Amino acid sequence: MLPDTITKYLASHTTRDADTAMQSYAENAEVTDDGKTYRGRDEIRAWFGSAASEYTYTSELIATRKIDDTTYVATHHLEGDFPGGTVDLDFTFTLEDDRIVRLVIA
Template sequence: MLPDTITKYLVGHVTRNVPAAMRWYADHAEVTDDGKTYRGRDEIRAWLARSASEYSYTTELISTRQIDEHTYVATHHLEGNFPGGTVDLDFTFTLVDGLISRLVIA
């Protein structure tokens, strides 16, 4: 079971609603995706906006697990027009004070 912060963030992320997704990030948050790290709200907002328009794809949550008190993994299956066409990705979240302080997508 994922905390509400992550569940609500994922709704915004999957529906490509950047303002809805951004409300769940801490000011000092970091996101690592495709080998690149984005720091702070401005860089994360730009990454979300770009990733929302770069490819068309569907997303299905296929598993969740808790690593420790602050760390959760949500595994998604994506299918779309990106290179390779299908992929399973782990979204590893670190929460601090109820907000996302770190997200690693791999």
């Protein structure tokens, strides 16, 4: 089971609701996606608004796991018109004070 912070974030990620998603992040948060790291809320908001926007896809949460008291993984299966057509991505979250301080998508 994922903490509420992550569950709410994933719901806002799915609906592309940047305002709600940004409430989940700490001020000093970092996101790494596709080999690039975005630091702070301004960079993360810009990434959030443009990430995967050139593709149409569906996403299904297929697994979750707790690594330790602050780290959780949510695995999503994506299918769409991106190169390869299908992929399973791990969203690895690190939390601090109920806020996301780090998210790595790989």
